Every structure is written in C-alpha cells, then in structure tokens.
C-alpha cells in the first residue's frame with residue numbers, strides 16, 4: 001500500500017488523542033495518519049539564524065513526524081506575512097485587512113521552495129502526497145520542478161473567495177496557475193468549488209474537461225468538494241468522560257438555574273465575535289424580561305497575536321464586552337462571561353453539553369468544527385440548540401441548525417429568542433438529524449474520500465479496459 005505523506009505548515013499531532021489542540025486541522029490529520037503508514041512533514045515552529053534544511057524525525061502519539069526549522073525572515077514574510085496578512089484576510093472577504101507586499105510574495109515562494117527541497121529526499125516513488133491549506137498553495141509546482149512525479153493532492157481548509165475579490169491580489173493568476181500542478185484539488189463546499197471554477201473559466205481562460213475536471217494552463221486537474229468532519233465517535237466518548245462530567249457539573253452549579261448561550265472560537269476577526277456581542281446586546285434590549293435568566297459564555301483563545309489585526313480585534317472585544325457588562329450587569333448577574341484561554345477537548349465537551357444554545361456565527365468560515373463538536377457533545381435527553389451562520393461551510397450540511405445572517409443583529413436576536421424557547425420535541429428532532437450527519441460525514445469519511453481521489457482511478461479504468 002502506498003504511504004501517505006501529509007504536508008502542512010505546522011505539525012502538531014496531539015501527544016494524547018484525548019487532549020486535542022487548538023485548530024481543527026491537527027486532530028483531523030493525526031487521525032488520518034494513525035491509520036495509514038506515512039509521515040507528516042512541516043515547520044517545527046522554531047527559527048534558526050540560517051536555514052539548514054535539516055529534518056528532525058519524531059514519533060508523537062502514534063504518528064511519524066518530520067520537522068524543519070525556518071529562518072526568522074521566513075516567519076515574518078511567509079507565516080505572519082503572505083499567509084496571515086494576505087491570503088487569510090483576503091480569502092475571508094476582508095480586503096480592508098489585506099496587505100499586499102512584495103516581500104511577502106518572496107517569502108512565500110522561498111518557503112514553499114525550501115519545503116519542497118527538504119521533502120524530496122524523504123519521498124518514495126509511489127507515495128501519495130497530500131498538501132494542506134493556504135500556506136502551501138505552490139508546493140506542487142516546487143516539487144514538480146524537482147522532478148517529483150508522484151500523485152499530489154491539495155486541500156484548502158479555508159474558503160475560496162469570489163472571483164472579483166481574488167483579482168485584487170497582485171499576481172493572482174500566477175498563484176492559481178501553481179494549483180494546476182496538483183492532480184486533485186479539494187474544497188470544503190460546492191460553493192467554494194464553483195467560485196474556483198468561475199475564476200478558472202473567466203480569468204484563466206480554462207474550461208470544464210468533464211465531470212469534476214478542469215483544464216487550464218495546459219494541465220487538467222480533478223476538482224471536488226470534500227467537507228471536513230470531526231472525530232465524531234471520539235468526541236462523543238470525550239463528552240462522557242470523567243473530566244467532561246466534572247466540567248459539566250461545575251458549569252451546572254455556576255449556572256444557578258440560568259440558561260447559557262455559548263460561543264467557542266479562536267480569537268479571529270473572521271469569527272464575527274464583535275457582531276455576536278452586539279447581537280446578544282440587542283437580544284437583552286429586545287427581551288428585558290429575560291435579562292437575568294440568561295448569560296453568554298464566550299471562550300475565545302488568542303491566536304496569531306504578532307499580527308496587528310489580531311491585537312486590534314482583541315482590544316475591541318475587551319471594550320465591547322466591558323461596555324455591555326457595565327451597562328447591563330446587576331450585583332449578582334453578569335451578561336457576558338468572556339474568557340481568553342483554551343480548554344482541553346474533554347473539558348470543552350462538558351461545557352458544550354451544559355449549554356442551552358451555541359452561537360456559531362462566523363462572518364466567513366471554511367467549515368467550522370465547533371458547530372459539529374457542539375452537536376456531538378449534547379445530552380440526547382435534553383439537547384441544546386445550534387445557531388449557525390449561513391456563511392460557515394458547515395451550514396451547507398447542517399440545515400437543521402437555526403441558520404442566521406451574522407451581519408444582522410435583529411436576525412441574531414430573534415434566533416436567540418427562538419432557540420431559548422424551542423420545545424424539547426423540536427430540539428430533539430433537529431438535533432438527531434444533525435448528529436446523524438456529524439457521525440456519517442466524520443473525519444474518517446473525509447479522509448477516505450480524499451485519499452481515494454488522490455489514488456486516482458485503478459489503471460484498467462483509466463485505460464477504459466474491461467476487467
């Protein structure tokens with residue numbers, strides 16, 4: 001059987017599968033690599049004065065990892081720069097926060113080249129190479145330049161933006177051209193796949209070469225949507241663990257009979273946190289009779305704090321949460337509990353279980369795994385209600401959630417009222433259907449579908465021969 005070589009910016013399999021780490025990607029990839037033999041290759045997160053290209057091989061949590069250090073300039077121009085100041089905001093529809101700097105382009109190209117040069121000596125001829133996310137779009141181009149003939153696939157975890165937005169990126173065509181060195185390109189949703197096709201046809205003068213196949217720049221690639229899932233079974237178990245039960249009991253005590261609306265996110269401007277706080281404030285204004293019966297617990301783990309836009313949003317959220325609390329709090333009730341730390345996966349499961357309502361309201365999100373985890377953690381006897389943004393990839397699958405427009409405070413205020421008032425039979429019916437989808441379309445299904453596409457058709461089918 002071919003080995004699977006996973007390539008991503010950071011390599012962080014959880015040492016203990018129960019613990020988890022921030023970012024949905026790590027859990028998903030570790031689960032994939034435990035089943036297939038192979039290697040997970042990427043940046044160690046460390047920097048050295050001069051790039052050496054030396055690889056450190058390790059075994060972590062049943063997974064073989066290969067780490068390479070980068071230079072400080074790489075971190076600034078590639079990671080903080082092109083990845084997180086250019087592509088991330090642009091692909092999340094925030095041209096107002098997007099920096100277009102030539103030094104970032106150079107850093108991005110340099111790191112992709114360095115990754116390719118470092119990976120090549122590890123490769124065997126029939127390895128399947130699976131490259132992840134926006135940090136590494138040109139990786140296949142660099143590998144092909146070095147003579148790599150293996151099948152290479154790319155999966156984009158974040159949204160693919162509309163054509164008009166992408167064309168604001170200098171050298172957008174050159175970036176898209178590099179994608180045509182892959183054999184398979186995967187997106188989270190059909191909507192993203194269509195946006196890509198639209199770009200290829202109208203900007204790259206490409207064409208549809210058959211079902212799921214696009215031709216441009218003299219290459220044909222297979223393009224499909226592969227919505228990512230969670231380790232559903234693992235999460236359901238985690239929600240029943242002692243740690244989860246303890247956390248659940250602790251939450252129940254602290255609820256003191258009140259209803260809890262919950263948000264859990266990385267602290268990122270794409271997650272719509274400020275809009276969420278303001279919508280919740282609108283709910284408090286619209287329904288003064290419910291004020292002291294409800295509170296919002298928002299857990300927001302700081303991330304990418306070297307990037308100004310993240311310092312800025314953190315500062316703004318401190319201000320908005322403080323203002324709302326100052327305005328509405330009474331001596332024994334605080335409307336927003338705002339927490340800036342991370343929790344273990346099992347603790348998080350207990351917190352999800354204690355919530356009456358989850359507010360998952362990103363302005364734009366590739367998928368959003370919190371929505372799926374929330375569903376997996378619920379008590380079947382008394383499940384909570386999921387309020388989900390239409391602009392999360394998850395909304396395509398989770399149509400039994402209460403879908404909202406996160407840009408409308410009134411819409412969200414109404415949704416909170418409806419969710420809190422939803423009768424048990426309706427909650428159960430919706431939740432059962434959501435859970436069925438979360439279990440069926442889990443991380444294993446996602447991985448297996450992608451890897452099957454990456455393997456390609458069996459040789460006889462490719463030749464059109466009958467067996």
Ligand code: ADP
Nearest residue numbers: 022023024265266299301341342343368369370
């Ligand atoms: P993103 O990948 O953009 O952060 P996702 O919702 O897809 O968004 O994935 C977030 C992952 O990070 C989930 O698995 C979630 O459990 C985890 N996570 C988010 N916030 C926290 C937190 N405060 N503590 C622990 N885990 C968190």
